[in-house]
Structures are given as structure tokens and as C-alpha cells.
Amino acid sequence: MWLEFPLFASIAIACWLAASGLFFTSGKKVMNQLAAVLSLAGTIVLLIFVVILWVEIKRPPMRTLGETRLLYAVFLSGIGLVSYLRWKYKWLVSYSLGLAILFLIVNLQHPETYDKTLMPALQSPWFIPHVIVYIFAYAMLGASSVVALRNLFFVPTEKSIKGPIQMADNLVYLGFSFLTFGLLFGALWAKEAWGHYWTWDPKETWAFITWMFYLVYIHYRYRHPLEHKKAMGVLAMAFLVLLICWFGVNYLPSAQNSVHVYSE
């Protein structure tokens, strides 16, 4: 099935590029609607690929880094569109589509051999909710960090920051609630599979650190709603920790033999 991936990925990328182009060049309502439809079409094409892949490899495609990148691209583009429909931020949808395209290109550049075996401990009804909730949280928080970087570099005025900063808050609160669910689902599952809900496995440790950083952001924003720049700095840093948790843990010496190390 991965042999067909370049085809699906190219269609999705083409749809998204066209959508981003339309969002940027045209102010007309009809054109924006067309862009939204194109963006949705790209996501659906990729979603179809995920479903076919799932059926074909007879297990959820959530085990390898390549598979998580694929899901991330699906969710990120979806969230970009939903947030556009909800808040009408064109730049945000373009950013998310850009990131999603980047992830697809990484997958095209590094076709991995896709392992169909799934160790027994991962064969649980908890597996799918655990991973989906996490990928969704990562996509939300990824989008929030994009907002953060934009706010840091575009130097908005006190007045014009109001919308973007509320956007960052919305994404963080949604992402953080999913992050919490992912963490707690993981704990409940671990109890069923390994006899303990928390073992400070390196991935757990880093997931916890990530959770703590977003906790800092939420508390800081709550107490100092006017300190936008510092809050955005915290948010950008939190995403850095999230990236370590997602990709970096595989390379840490402390993480040998972790059940969470994605196979490549």
C-alpha cells in the first residue's frame, strides 16, 4: 500500500498548495470557500489512504514514526480548516497546511519498510484512543506554537494581539485537555498491560515534562494576561519539549528498551 503513497500524497499536497495560494491571493468570499473545499479534499484523500492502509496491514497505522507523521498531517490539516471555519484565520490554515505538507514530504523522502507485527502489549482497545488523542493534542499544540512564533516575530501591537493570543489560548486549552486525556488513558492502559499505571518509562517521563510546560503556560497566562511576549516564549519552548518527547526520546541513552520507542 505504501507503494501508492506518492500518488495520494501528491494529490493532497497539490490540493493544499492550491488552497493556500487561493487563501493568500484572493479576498473574494467564493475563492475562500473554494480554498476551504480544496483543503478539505486534500485531507480526505489522505484519510482514504489511512483507512486503506489500516485495512491492508491489519492493524492501526500508529506504530512507526512514518505512520505517526502521516496521521499528524491528516489531523493538522483538519485542525487548520476547522480553526479557519471557526475563527477565520487564513494565515493559520496556511501554516498548518504548510506543516502538513512538510510532514508528507519527509515521508516521501524516507520511505520506511512498514512493519506489520505489533507486539502483544500494544494489542489493546486502549491503543487507538491513546494514540489518536495524543496525535490530536500534538497537532493542536503544534498549531499553537505556530501562533506563538508568529506573535513573537511579527511584533503585533497591544490592540492587534488580542485575537491571536486568544487563538493561542484556545488551541492550548484544547490541546492540553487532549494531552491530559492521552496521559491518563496511557496510565489506565499500562495498569492493564504491565501491572502499574506509571513506571517513569523515558517516554512517560518526557510526556510528563511536556505536560508540565503547558501547565506553566496556562498558569502564567492566567496570572499575567498582559505579559504576551513572555507567555509566547514559554509556549514556543513547550513545543520544543514536545518535539523532544515525540522524536528525541528515541535517541536518548536513557530510553533504551522503552516500549514507546517507535520502530523505524
Add this chain to the structure above:
Amino acid sequence: MSFLYLHLQISQHMTNENKRKTWTQPWSYREGTIITAAILLLGFMVQAVSNGVILRFAAFPWNLLAGLLFVAVLATIFVIWQKHAVMKWLGGVKAALPAILGFTLLVLLMGFVKQDVEPQSAFSRLLGLTHLVHTWPFILINVYLLILLGIVTLKRLTPFNLKNVGFFLNHFGLFLVLFSTALGSSDMKRLSMNCYEQQTERQAFDESGNAVESPFAVQLIKFNIDEFRPKVAVIDNQSGQVIEDGGKAQYEILDRNSFDLLNFHVEAEQFLETSGKVGDNYFAVNEPGSAPSAKVKVTDRESKKEVSGWICSGSYAHQPEALKLNDQYSLVMFLAEPRKFSSKLNIQAKSGKNVATTIEVNRPFKIDGWTIYQLGYNKEMGRWSNLSVLELVRDPWLPIVYFGIFLMMGGAAFLFVTGKPKNGGTEHVA
């Protein structure tokens, strides 16, 4: 590094704040940072002085008594000094943020230093860096966090307001989880049992490997393993290394009749799940130690040269067999990986209960306050293992931990639906 950066950011907060003398009210991040740092420093000092001893909480009933005492004292102090400026500070973000960051610093250490291994240096042994969860700094910062969480919960509960439900769920849920995990750790028992087929086992091993009497007599009726089809790969004849492409070792799973692997086209003409070799050929047999094998035809996609023959993964009892493709490469079959494994058991409890059940990974069995897990088997023997390793876990504090987890889930749902900073987060609210 990032930790320090954040601290700097936060402590350089307001200009008039900089003119305030430390420890004069109202307290701010400065006091919070000093107290958190002092707690960590004190913790590491005590840890060093106590010569790297790894800590355990006292077991039941002392942990329960200590917990009740902690809550009672905290509540009493809160009621008496509710209006005091320090109490207000303890229940606020300016105390909480440094504490969260202090805890994060310890967890970051755990993220970089491999845990639960023998310490590599005298320094890390002295400070307990490889067993941070059981060290003084970790326990002290936990107690400090519990105090803050307890106070902030009480603060928001009095007077009770429906608007604070989400806040209560998040903070009290976390309090309960930290509280019951810390206190319950000493009452948690983990035993492992090695059960052999057709034998009744009464002995178990504790976490330090000492033999103890098992709370159950367990008869292993049958151990079952279900395997994935084995993987095949091309190896270099000289080095024996699996050939890589794009930096990754290339494998294919033998579940199709034909596939491409690197420069070769492989056709599986016959696959035998368990087989034995007679002469030059393999035949299906079903005796202990018999291994999977396959008859394959391999075509070099460039030269169109064809080779066919048998490959076999081998087992503890039989040699593996590779197929030489040319002077440079051979095709090999790997040991099959388990899809699922399970044990059919007959369990006799001291309470007189006698049950027959089957357990597998992710499907433990609960009896008399214990949970029995499928842990492992004799990996070398694989599908022919007559050994099943079980794990018995008793965790009487689990209901409280779960209650805390469910409160936190409720809190997360609140964040999802209603979560946002006060006044849209763009106005100052002190």
C-alpha cells in the same frame, strides 16, 4: 537551561517588584524560587548525608495514618490562617510556578539519566540520580506540591461556587493522584511466578528476587503462543549484516506469495509453520523445537538469475538455514515474533476459592485483591515454551488513584469545553 531561562523571565517580572525587599509582603516569584530551590538543595543534602540510601514509605497502617495526619494538619492550618498573606501566597500562581518548575527540573534529570540501573559514578550514587523517585529531593518537592495543591483546593472550595468545578476537579484530582501514589507505593506488592506446564507452583519471587510463598497455588494447564509469520531479509555473506536501504535494514514479512526485497523478487512456493528437515527438504511436523520454513524462488531483478531452495528460521533445537543468492548475498529467515500468548490456569486461593481461567497480555485476572498478569515465557524456546511467567500485583490504594484520575479526566473535559483565561486573557486580573 530552559528552566533557568524561565526563572529569569519570571523573577524579573515587574519593576516595582524589583525594589521590594525579599520576605516583605506581598511575596512573589522570588520567595517561591528561593523556597523551591531550598527544598531541592536540602533534599539533595539529606540524600548525600544519608549515603545514597533509597527511600521507601512506611507500609500500612503508618502510611494511612501519616496521610490522614497530613490532611488534618493542612486543613487546620488553613482554617486558622486563611486570611494570612502567606496563606494567600501559598494558594497562588506565584508559589505554584516555581514549585512546578522545580519538580520539572527533577523530572528532566530523570529524562536524561537512565533510571533504575546501578549508578555509574560515585556522584550519581551519592545523590541517588539513578533512583530519583526514591530520593529525598523528589519526596520533599512532592510534599511541597501537595501542600500547595491542598491549600489552593481549600481556598477555592470556601465559599463553594459552581464556577469553580473545573478548577476543583483539576487541582484536587492531581492532589489525590500524587497523594495516593506516594502513600500507596509501599503497600504495592509485585511478585512473579515461574509456572511450568502440568505442574502446580506455590513459590513466588519478590522484587528483589527472594523466594516467598505465593498467595495462590497455580497450575499451568497449557501455555499457548500465536506467532506472526516470520520476517525475511537479505544479508551480506561476509559480515552477516542485514542489508540496508536508505539507512534502514530492509525486512519483509512472509505473509504473501510474492514480493520485492531490495533488488530481488521473492516468491514463496511453500510455507510450513512448524517443520523438520529430512534430507534436503522440509516437511510439516509438530514436535517440540520444530521451526518455520519456506521454499522460495528468488530472482535477481537485474540479471534475471534465479535461485530456489529452502530457508528456515531455526530454533533452540534446530539449525537455521539460509539460501545463498550469489557470492555476495544470502536470504535468511528470522525467528517468528509473538502475536499473542496466553496461559490456561487453575488458581487456588488461600481463601478457598478455586478458579480456572485463561490470562493473556492486556487481559489480567483479578482475584482476592490481587491481579494476575501474563508476563513472559521462555523466549529461547518460543512457541514450544513450557514455561509461563506470571506477575501478581496487589495495589490496595488503586481505587483512590483511579478516583483521582477520573476527577482529572472530568477536569480535562471542563478545559475542553470552557477553558480559557479570565476575561479573554487580555485584561489584568489580580
